[in-house]
Amino acid sequence: MIHDSHHRRWTGPDEAGRARSRARDRRNVNTGAFDPLDAIADVTGRHRAWLHVDGAFGLWAAASETLKPHTRGVERADSWATDAHKWLNVPYDSGLVFVAHPAAHRAAMSVSAAYLLRSPEEPREPMDWTPEASRRARGFAVYAALRSLGRRGVEDLVDRCCRLARRFADRLRQEPVIQILNEVVLNQVLVRVAPPTGDADAATREALRVIQEERVCWLGGTRWRDMDAMRISVSNWSTTENDVDRSADSIIRATRRQV
Ligand SMILES: Cc1ncc(COP(=O)(O)O)c(C=O)c1O
Known part of the structure; x- marks a missing residue:
């Protein structure tokens, strides 16, 4: 279209x-x-x-x-x-x-x-x-699953994941070298490392590798509008605010190594 x-x-x-x-x-x-x-x-x-x-x-x-x-x-x-x-x-x-x-x-x-x-x-x-x-x-x-969650439980699950995605974005965008590429409307956050000099695509890919190696959290890579990005997708029912904070710390640590 x-x-x-x-x-x-x-x-x-x-x-x-x-x-x-x-x-x-x-x-x-x-x-x-x-x-x-x-x-x-x-x-x-x-x-x-x-x-x-x-x-x-x-x-x-x-x-x-x-x-x-x-x-x-x-x-x-x-x-x-x-x-x-x-x-x-x-x-x-x-x-x-x-x-x-x-x-x-x-x-x-x-x-x-x-x-x-x-x-x-x-x-x-x-x-x-x-x-x-x-x-x-x-x-x-x-x-x-539907029977045990009920209508309210499904709504809470969806809302909670989206709230946690916004928490991710809010934490990460405080880091000067990190860009949040998307408007966080659902459970997705697109993260890019943008160092003041050098190749942002390469820095993003390398940060992703370090994050995956550290294993605090797992996120995949993607390409969006000709830019490399890390793709956070919050979708597990058991994810907590603490998980998000620990994961954001891991992402920030990996990012700082690229500057
Ligand atoms: C929009 C959309 N359609 C289809 C799929 C594929 O789903 P499945 O792996 O269950 O076939 C995905 C997987 O992420 C998706 O996000």
């Missing part, structure tokens, strides 16, 4: 009507920034295109009263995908999909074979709604 700032609207490369589907990530994986879904839904609606939202992380923001406004327009999508093994912290391989058009969903997933016994009384055959005929009970852990 391209933002046409002159006409103040979103246009797709398919304005001529070629492509018929759009996949949007609810948020940028580096910065946590959200796409303007309402505007995007206007375009896909105009072209009768299928709007799919990849909300692996971002969809969970809808559980928070504070963050929910970022997800405005998500209800206009045709389908959502998200991961329970990210913010909900259940074991890997717990992907979720929601489709607003049951007939299309079922037609895409359903398989039939003579040996697959179907019961006319069965109100909903799970095999009709997923790509697999056989699978382990992944839904059990997801259900148990």
Whole structure:
């Protein structure tokens, strides 16, 4: 999607009507920034295109009263995908999909074979709604987590991680040689080492190596707007303020070695 700032609207490369589907990530994986879904839904609606939202992380923001406004327009999508093994912290391989058009969903997933016994009384055959005929009970852990946390617990989890991300950013930006590249809107913080002289990309990469070696915390590297950066993603339910402070100290220590 391209933002046409002159006409103040979103246009797709398919304005001529070629492509018929759009996949949007609810948020940028580096910065946590959200796409303007309402505007995007206007375009896909105009072209009768299928709007799919990849909300692996971002969809969970809808559980928070504070963050929910970022997800405005998500209800206009045709389908959502998200991961329970990210913010909900259940074991890997717990992907979720929601489709607003049951007939299309079922037609895409359903398989039939003579040996697959179907019961006319069965109100909903799970095999009709997923790509697999056989699978382990992944839904059990997801259900148990949601049941034990409740609506409030999920909201607290999301809000707490975002608050801790802001704490990270606040601590780190006090260090003159550190730049926080993004506006911290979710749980992501992009950190760059910017020494007064020398190569900031190399300094960032080297600081990252030292941090990973020290093992107080783990963060990965990324490249954003042609800049190397460290990518902090606060998503574990057990992370505390003390963990953030110790981790920030480790990052600052590694950074000072680059000056
Ligand atoms: C927005 C988004 N989509 C998809 C994925 C991939 O998820 P998975 O590894 O569960 O397939 C990620 C992983 O970080 C993600 O952030």
